[in-house]
Amino acid sequence: xxxxxxxxxxxxxxLWKDNPxxxxxxxxxxxxxxxxxxxxxxxxxxxxxxxxxxxSTLISILKNIIPKQVRIATYIVIxxxxxxxxxxxxxxxxxxxxxxxxxxxxxIVVNCIILGRAEAFASKNSVSKSMLDALGMGVGFTIALCCxxxxxxxxxxxxxxxxxxLGESYEPWAIMILPPGGFFVLGAWLLLFAALKERKAKGEVx
Amino acid sequence: MSMRGNIMExxxxxxxxxxxxxxxxxxxxxxxxxxxxxxxxxxxxLSALALIVTCTLVCLLTEHLACxxxxxxxxxxxxxxxITGILLALTLPPAFPLWMxxxxxxxxxxxxxxxxxxxxxxVFNPALVARAFLQAAFPVAITTWTPACYVxxxxxxxxxxxxFPFTTPRPVTxxxxxxxxxxxxxxxxxxxFKFGETPVVTDTMALITGNVAGSxxxxxxxxxxxxxxxLIARKMMEWRIPAAMLGMAVLTSGAFYLYDNVSYPxxxxxxxxxxxxxxxxxxxxxxxSSPVAPLGIWIxxxxxxxxxxxxxxxxxxxxxxxxxxxxxxxxxxxxxxFTQPRIYGARKKAKAEG
Numbered sequence: 001x002x003x004x005x006x007x008x009x010x011x012x013x014x015l016w017k018d019n020p021x022x023x024x025x026x027x028x029x030x031x032x033x034x035x036x037x038x039x040x041x042x043x044x045x046x047x048x049x050x051x052x053x054x055x056s057t058l059i060s061i062l063k064n065i066i067p068k069q070v071r072i073a074t075y076i077v078i079x080x081x082x083x084x085x086x087x088x089x090x091x092x093x094x095x096x097x098x099x100x101x102x103x104x105x106x107x108i109v110v111n112c113i114i115l116g117r118a119e120a121f122a123s124k125n126s127v128s129k130s131m132l133d134a135l136g137m138g139v140g141f142t143i144a145l146c147c148x149x150x151x152x153x154x155x156x157x158x159x160x161x162x163x164x165x166l167g168e169s170y171e172p173w174a175i176m177i178l179p180p181g182g183f184f185v186l187g188a189w190l191l192l193f194a195a196l197k198e199r200k201a202k203g204e205v206x
Numbered sequence: 207m208s209m210r211g212n213i214m215e216x217x218x219x220x221x222x223x224x225x226x227x228x229x230x231x232x233x234x235x236x237x238x239x240x241x242x243x244x245x246x247x248x249x250x251x252l253s254a255l256a257l258i259v260t261c262t263l264v265c266l267l268t269e270h271l272a273c274x275x276x277x278x279x280x281x282x283x284x285x286x287x288x289i290t291g292i293l294l295a296l297t298l299p300p301a302f303p304l305w306m307x308x309x310x311x312x313x314x315x316x317x318x319x320x321x322x323x324x325x326x327x328x329v330f331n332p333a334l335v336a337r338a339f340l341q342a343a344f345p346v347a348i349t350t351w352t353p354a355c356y357v358x359x360x361x362x363x364x365x366x367x368x369x370f371p372f373t374t375p376r377p378v379t380x381x382x383x384x385x386x387x388x389x390x391x392x393x394x395x396x397x398x399f400k401f402g403e404t405p406v407v408t409d410t411m412a413l414i415t416g417n418v419a420g421s422x423x424x425x426x427x428x429x430x431x432x433x434x435x436x437l438i439a440r441k442m443m444e445w446r447i448p449a450a451m452l453g454m455a456v457l458t459s460g461a462f463y464l465y466d467n468v469s470y471p472x473x474x475x476x477x478x479x480x481x482x483x484x485x486x487x488x489x490x491x492x493x494x495s496s497p498v499a500p501l502g503i504w505i506x507x508x509x510x511x512x513x514x515x516x517x518x519x520x521x522x523x524x525x526x527x528x529x530x531x532x533x534x535x536x537x538x539x540x541x542x543x544f545t546q547p548r549i550y551g552a553r554k555k556a557k558a559e560g
C-alpha cells in the first residue's frame with residue numbers, strides 16, 4: 001500500500017467506516033443535545049474538530065515525554081486548554097451561538113471521541129498521521145451533527161440555517177426540536193447507516 | 207406441518223391447542239370495535255369516517271410494504287394492523303387533519319410494532335406510541351375539538367380534515383361558530399373541568415351516551431363498555447385489567463373527592479369522561495404489552511388507573527390515560543418478573559436452595 005493511499009485511508013475512515021457517531025456511537029451527549037438546528041450542529045462540530053485536531057497534534061508531539069502513569073490526566077489538561085480557547089472564541093464571535101450551545105462547549109472536555117482518539121491513535125502514531133486521523137474524525141463528527149441538525153431543523157421548523165425552506169404554510173413538527181426528536185432522528189440515521197453497510201457487505205460477498 | 211409423514215414427532219409443550227388463534231381473537235376485537243366506530247361516525251360525521259378509514263388503510267399498507275421490503279410473508283392477514291389503525295383513529299380528535307393521521311398510522315406500525323419485531327414483540331401499544339408522537343409533534347391540532355352531533359356533519363368535512371399534506375390546518379373556530387351549536391366552547395368535558403374559571407361538570411347522562419366533544423371514539427362510555435363486555439364474555443380479553451383500572455380510578459378519585467368536592471371531580475365523572483373507558487377496554491388490554499400472571503395483571507391495571515387519575519387531577523394535562531398506559535406497558539416486564547406464579551409442585555424452600 002502506498003503511503004499516500006494509507007494516509008487517505010486514515011483520513012477517510014473517520015468519515016465512513018469508523019464514523020464516531022453513526023458507527024462508534026461516541027459523544028452522544030452533544031449529538032443529541034445541541035442538534036436542534038443546523039447552525040448549532042455545524043458550530044458544535046467545528047468546535048469539536050478544532051479541539052480534536054489541536055489536542056491530537058500536541059499529544060502526538062509530546063507522546064514520548066508524557067509518563068505512562070499520568071497520561072490520561074495529561075491528555076485532559078491538554079484538551080481542556082483547547083476547549084478554553086474555543087469557549088472564549090465562540091463567545092467572541094457570536095454570543096447568541098454561545099448561549100444556544102450553553103454548557104456543551106465546556107463539556108467538549110469530556111467528549112469521549114477526543115480522549116478516545118488521543119489514547120487509541122495520537123499516543124501511538126506519528127504527528128502527521130495523528131493530524132489526519134483527528135481531521136477525519138472531526139469531519140465525520142461534524143457531518144453527523146449536520147445530518148441530525150439539518151433533519152431536525154427541517155422537520156421541526158421547516159427551515160435550514162434560519163431560512164425558510166418548506167414555505168409559510170408548513171406545519172412544524174414540534175417534537176423534532178424537543179429532546180425526544182433527537183433520539184428519533186438519531187435512530188433513523190443509524191438505521192439508514194446500518195442498512196447501507198449491510199447492503200455494501202452483501203455486495204462484497206456476492 | 208411435518209413433511210415426513212409417519213415418523214413419530216417429538217415436540218416440546220404445549221401439546222394441547224386451544225381453538226382460539228391470533229386471527230380469530232383479533233377479528234373479534236375488530237368486530238367489537240365496529241360499533242364504537244359506527245357511533246363515532248354518527249356523532250362526528252364524515253370527518254371521523256375519513257379519519258378511521260385513512261388510519262386503517264395506512265396501517266395496512268405500511269405493514270404490507272414493510273413485510274415485503276424485509277422479505278417476509280405479509281402479516282396483514284392477522285387483523286392486528288387493522289386494530290392498530292382503528293384504535294389510533296378513535297383516540298384522535300374527529301377533525302384531525304388526515305395527513306397527520308396518516309403520519310401517525312405509519313409510525314404506529316413502524317416505530318411501535320415492526321421495529322420491535324412485529325406482532326407479539328411490541329413493548330408498547332402501537333396505537334398509543336403513535337398518539338404520543340402526534341401529541342408531541344402537533345400539540346395544537348391534537349387539542350382542536352369539534353362539537354358532537356352537529357347538523358350537517360354528514361354533508362361535508364370539518365375544514366381541518368382535508369388539510370393539504372404537511373401544511374398547517376385551518377383554524378376551526380369560525381367554522382364551529384357558524385354551526386350554531388349552543389354553548390360549545392371548543393373544549394372536552396375534562397378540559398372544561400380543569401381549565402374553566404369555575405370547574406364545569408358535564409351532565410353524566412351526556413358523558414355516558416357520548417353527546418360531548420372529545421376524541422373520535424372515546425365519547426360514548428356505555429357503548430365501549432358493552433363492546434368490551436362482549437370480548438370478556440367470549441374470553442378474548444383479560445377482564446381483570448379494566449376491572450382493576452376502572453376500580454382504582456374510582457377509588458383514587460373518590461379519595462380526592464371526599465377531601466375536596468369542589469375542586470376535584472366526582473368518581474362518576476372521572477369514570478365516564480375522556481378516554482378512560484376506551485383505554486381500559488381496548489388499549490391497556492393489549493395482550494402483548496400487559497403482564498401474564500393474575501397478580502401482575504391486577505397490579506398493572508391498578509397502576510394505570512391510579513396514574514391516570516393523578517395526571518388528570520394534579521398534572522398539567524387534562525387527560526392522562528395515554529401516558530398512564532404507556533408507563534404501564536413499560537413496567538409490565540418488571541411486574542411480570544416480580545409476580546411469577548409458583549411453578550407447579552415447587553415449594554418455597556426449594557427455591558431458596560436452588
